[in-house]
Amino acid sequence: MFENLTDRLSRTLRNISGRGRLTEENIKETLREVRMALLEADVALPVVRDFVARVKERAVGQEVAKSLSPGQAFIKIVHGELVGVMGEANEALNLAAQPPAVILMAGLQGAGKTTSVAKLAKFLKERNKKKVLVVSADVYRPAAIKQLETLANDIEVDFFPSEATQKPIDIANAAVDHARRKFYDVVIVDTAGRLHVDGEMMEEIKDLHASIKPIETLFVVDAMTGQDAANTAKAFSEALPLTGVILTKADGDARGGAALSVRHITGKPVKFIGVGEKTDALEPFHPDRLASRILGMGDVLSLIEEVERNVDKEKAAKLAEKVKKGKGFDLEDFREQLAQMRNMGGMMGLLDKLPGMSGLPDNVKDQMDDKLTVxxxxIISSMTRKERAHPDIIKGSRKRRIAAGAGVEVQEVNRLLKQFTEMQRMMKKMSGKGGMRKMMGQMRGMMPPGFGGGRGF
Structure with a gap:
């Protein structure tokens, strides 16, 4: 996400970060580059124009002149304005209503609306501990009703049945009434999407909104449509009292124009961002964290939250104790670590949140492909239990058997064993006295210039 914009802005701002003095000329030159970077990222022109004007106004003023490090002060201004464009802080859902709190989902066909209903239901159930009911009022697409029912079963939330022969208003009212009687906390109503904004669709959803009076009306929009996403959101916000936006397919959007344009054009906050197809791939939208990622500064807070949520603390404690007692780190432990990493969005998902990783060479990024961890x-699954516990017994014929079982070449088995040996050595160092400090020192030495040593960003 935002790869192109991050690369371009990081290069541009790196040139100015070390300047001892900023002049109107070099500020103008840098802002020209920033403007081009934003336009190439498909950010809407009015947004770019306002953004550049605000940065210029602050940069040529006293704010930078009085700074001991003008280049760094300039980057801080760009970061602050990026945050401002996207909405200052995360705006959580407002569920302060007489139960059930009703959430209405609107959007165009193909934006990922039905999947977002399931993702949001799972989010509210697992993180907010809410009892959730989902219902589909999309009578024009019977497959959408079936899709939501299947997703609801997968995430184990209740589904209110509906038929294509019913009226959307009747379906929604029956679901809300059922939820009230059965003491549900939240009802999420999926609505019909169209291929484009049309009058008939708008009238239907307006009537539906007036009837069920949702406390949250969320517009679901595909981030990959760039600034068109912001324009479609504007059309919906003029017809409906939207309370927020969910940006979907953000993981497939290397540009990021929609995320930077939607708030400015609609005046509505982006509340969630979809970053994958899985039902847990929905994150609260944090403008400050996203601005840091766009500028190559990483997003350590989100990374910590990810680890807190997904790492099995009991297993981690057992592994630490095992290593501490000198029992060693075997291939079964290694496989467990790979699975945990996959649960946290894969290797690239984790690296994306670390500072300075945008500066990694492409050949290094290619080696961190998530397909590699799979x-x-x-390969480890193709081994016997004895081989996983004692990797040193894996020689010629065993390697050939393991490679055949995993559908890979023998060289890949050799590569895995070499990486495992390196990790085993690292674990041994960690278990010794002052091990963690020594290891961190070695890792810092392996980092590219400007990463983790107080330089650069």
Missing amino acids: RMEA
Whole structure:
């Protein structure tokens, strides 16, 4: 996400970060580059124009002149304005209503609305501990009703049945009434999408909104449509009293124009961002964290939250105790670590949140492909229990058998064993006295210039 914009802005701002003095000329030159970077990222022109004007106004003023490090002060201004464009802080859902709190989902066909209903239901159930009911009022697409029912079963939330022969208003009212009688906390209503904004669709959803009076009306929009996403959101916000936006397919959007344009054009906050197809791939939208990622500064807070949520603390404690007692780190432990990493969005998902990783060379990024970790898991799964516990017995014929079982070449088995040996050595160092400090020192030495040593960003 935002790869192109991050690369371009990081290069541009790196040139100015070390300047001892900023002049109107070099500020103008840098802002020209920033403007081009934003336009190439498909950010809407009015947004770019306002953004550049505000940065210029602050940069040529006293704010930078009085700074001991003008270049760094300039980057801080750009970061602050990026945050401002996207909405200052995360705006949580407002569920302060007489139960059930009703959430109405609107959007165009193909934006990922039905999937977002399931993701949001799972989010509210697991993180907010809410009893959730989902219902589909999309009578024009019977497959959408079936899709939501299947997703609801997968995430184990209740589904209110509906038929294509019913009226959307009747379906929604029956679901809300059922939820009230059965003491549900939240009802999420999926509505019909169209291929484009049309009058008939708007009238239907207006009537539906007036009838069920939702406390939240969320517009679901595909981030990959760039600034068109912001324009469609504007059309919906003029017809409906929207309370927020969910940006979907953000993981497939290397530009980021929609995320930077929607708030400015609609005046509505982006509340969630969809970053994958899985039902847990929905994150609260944090403008400050996203601005840091766009500028190559990483997003350590989100990374910590990800680890807190997904790492099995009991297993981690057992592994730490095992290593501490000198029992060693075996291939079964290695496979467990790979699986945990996959649960946290894969290797690239984790690296994306670390500071300075945008500066990694492409050949290094290619080696961190998430498909690689899946293959590594497959190789370990092809081994016997004895081989996983004692990797030193894996020689010629065993390697050939393991490679055949995993559908890979013998070289890949050799590569995995080499990586495992390196990790085993690292674990041994960690278990010794002052091990963690020594290891961190070695890792810092392996980092590219400007990463983790107080330089650069």
